[in-house]
Amino acid sequence: MTGSLIVAGLTGFVALILGFAASSTPARLPIWIALATFLVGGQLLAIAQIRLYNSRWLNDLVYNGPPIVMLAYLSRFAWISLAAARTTWSKPWRELRDQAAMDGAGALRTAIHVVGPIAAPLLGASAVLVAILSLTEVPATVLLAPQRPQLLTPMLMTWVHMLRYDAMIEGALLMVAMVLVLTAIVVGLTRFGISRAEVRSQNSVARTKPGKGITRLASFCILTSAFCVLTGCDGFNSSKPDAVWGSSNGLTLVYPRALDYAPKDDSWFVIDRSAVVQHIDRKGKVLTEWHMPQSQTGKPVGVTVGPDGNVYVPDTHYHRVIIYDAKGNEIRRWGSQGTQPGQFIYPTDIAFDAKGNVFVSEYGDNDRVQVFTPDGTFLYEFGSFGDGEGQFSRPESMVIDGDDVYITDECNHRLAVFKTDGTWVRNMGGPGAGLGEFRFPKGLAMDSDGQLIVCEFGNNRVQLIDKKTGKGLKLWGTGGHDEGQLAYPWGVAVDKEDRIVAVDAGNNRLQVFEF
Incomplete structure (x- = not known):
């Protein structure tokens, strides 16, 4: 479980950095690229990464360590942090940005000193959500086995094959417990972000309402997890057996x-x-x-x-x-x-x-x-x-x-x-x-x-x-x-x-x- 938490945590941290970076620029191309890689699916992403990185030159640097799995997870779920950051460019936030620009702050300074402190809890919630989904991602994780450090998901699959039901149940329950803990963190960060934005909005000299944008961002973070679990597609093209x-x-x-x-x-x-x-x-x-x-x-x-x-x-x-x-x-x-x-x-x-x-x-x-x-x-x-x-x-x-x-x-x-x-x-x-x-x-x-x-x-x-x-x-x-x-x-x-x-x-x- 330790290996899974380390890799998922590192993935969430990188997603957080990407979220803060995206809050400093209004560019939309990164989120569209991230959405496209999400829709490709974990299986095809893993296959592409095996072909790209399983080589003599990149084996030790990328393929035989956490980077290969983190790249797969970020390709699947980084759009969540980017979309969360994108909401900080909505109308309530633009008024806040305009106010900062009038005071002479550039885009980067505004993102760090004005938008960042207000949106930090919600961007953190989106990053933890990325970590949760990384922890429970199956297709990419299994296809990229064996990993270093050892991840729990392939071990669960192995225990199923080997009929080690006690170990499988214990591992599954441990994973569920960790997901519940991280989900509680997401909810806590979301509520803290909303309350913090409301205080900032009440104390603001200008009549800006970033709290409204925060509420939208919170709703996005909550609904995203349900979307990621419930969406999927299937199809078949087969003939009848004799x-x-x-x-x-x-x-x-x-x-x-x-x-x-x-x-x-x-x-x-x-x-x-x-x-x-x-x-x-x-x-x-x-x-x-x-x-x-x-x-x-x-x-x-x-x-x-x-x-x-x-x-x-x-x-x-x-x-x-x-x-x-x-x-x-x-x-x-x-x-x-x-x-x-x-x-x-x-x-x-x-x-x-x-x-x-x-x-x-x-x-x-x-x-x-x-x-x-x-x-x-x-x-x-x-x-x-x-x-x-x-x-x-x-x-x-x-x-x-x-x-x-x-x-x-x-x-x-x-x-x-x-x-x-x-x-x-x-x-x-x-x-x-x-x-x-x-x-x-x-x-x-x-x-x-x-x-x-x-x-x-x-x-x-x-x-x-x-x-x-x-x-x-x-x-x-x-x-x-x-x-x-x-x-x-x-x-x-x-x-x-x-x-x-x-x-x-x-x-x-x-x-x-x-x-």
């Missing part, structure tokens, strides 16, 4: 997160947050099901049908791999919590190369891929935490095609490509909502044409990607709850007919479609 599997056809799913296809019998295996593994046929009917042996700490986020027809489950929150046959009988397991070879911290997915070697991705303190023989003997590992070449920030899903390994590098918003020997080849994509761009890519599959199919948790869609160029070819889905819309999709798989099944986690269902 089928929907869920409560409508007798399939009970509770926030499903893992799915894979079994080509031998044209069936599917799906795991949800009730820790139930369900084996379903090609029409979504349940064939058999079983429970994971433990689930109190957390549930698996991946499942893979191996070349031997067995079901391999990365038991994410128990730091191990468990192998079942198709009827749910456990065959064997391996792994324990740790950072040594053969140990795991939050394994996410399993894939197989042509030799039958087992690739296991994991995140947490490791963020790597470990490779084992078919009997579970450790061979080698590759990857580490970071955003550089050959690094990961939560590797989520894998597809192996020949000697190429494709990995969804979720929190770096890209696809990473390696050779099966661990040699890094290239990264594809980057943060965004356009074709070939990603926001928290999770599930990954490949169709019969060798094209990649990527499921995006953040953009609520599935994207078809050219595996050689990284070019986005087609999109399916958008955020929502109707058929053809997705809510926080976690996984995706493809059958032998190129039917795509998306794990529509937030809607407790699976949707079947074709590109």
Whole structure:
């Protein structure tokens, strides 16, 4: 929380300086620019800043410290301080300025000695409001992770993923408490500003009424917070699915997160947050099901049908791999919590190369891929935490095609490509909502044409990607709850007919479609 308060406080301080500066000039262009950047939205602003500042020359100066996040927050909310300052150029204030000009004061001196002392509480209130909104900004904060110092918002998102509900609730309550305290400060500064302006107005020799302008400014500060919370827009352009599997056809799913296809019998295996593994046929009917042996700490986020027809489950929150046959009988397991070879911290997915070697991705303190023989003997590992070449920030899903390994590098918003020997080849994509761009890519599959199919948790869609160029070819889905819309999709798989099944986690269902 300390890091969030520091960054939000510094942002509010800079907004205060901008407000005082704006009170010295009647120029309107800065506020129009600030409004334009606000309307662009936090997600697109963060993407633009990543492209501008994530470079060798600006990494240490801007990107790896508070400035990058502060720039995003100021781009979003500095218009509040500028608009507050703009009200000091309204008619009641102009009379006050004219009086000061008659006494020989210039614009800067008037702003410092005449307007500033009266408007200071209200400009301070607008700056605190900027700090509040910065503290609660989600899209820009999450996209610009990891930050230094560590901010609370990405930690809350991580705790949600890791099912650490106690920490999540404590953090959320702490943030709410801080927002309430800062809101009380805004109200206090506003009331103080009004009373101060009324006293100045009563004692003024001239018949100026800056108190009226202050009242307008106070109303602006109060209404702005409601506007920022309530405004928003959404839209979609999606086609209907071929089928929907869920409560409508007798399939009970509770926030499903893992799915894979079994080509031998044209069936599917799906795991949800009730820790139930369900084996379903090609029409979504349940064939058999079983429970994971433990689930109190957390549930698996991946499942893979191996070349031997067995079901391999990365038991994410128990730091191990468990192998079942198709009827749910456990065959064997391996792994324990740790950072040594053969140990795991939050394994996410399993894939197989042509030799039958087992690739296991994991995140947490490791963020790597470990490779084992078919009997579970450790061979080698590759990857580490970071955003550089050959690094990961939560590797989520894998597809192996020949000697190429494709990995969804979720929190770096890209696809990473390696050779099966661990040699890094290239990264594809980057943060965004356009074709070939990603926001928290999770599930990954490949169709019969060798094209990649990527499921995006953040953009609520599935994207078809050219595996050689990284070019986005087609999109399916958008955020929502109707058929053809997705809510926080976690996984995706493809059958032998190129039917795509998306794990529509937030809607407790699976949707079947074709590109």
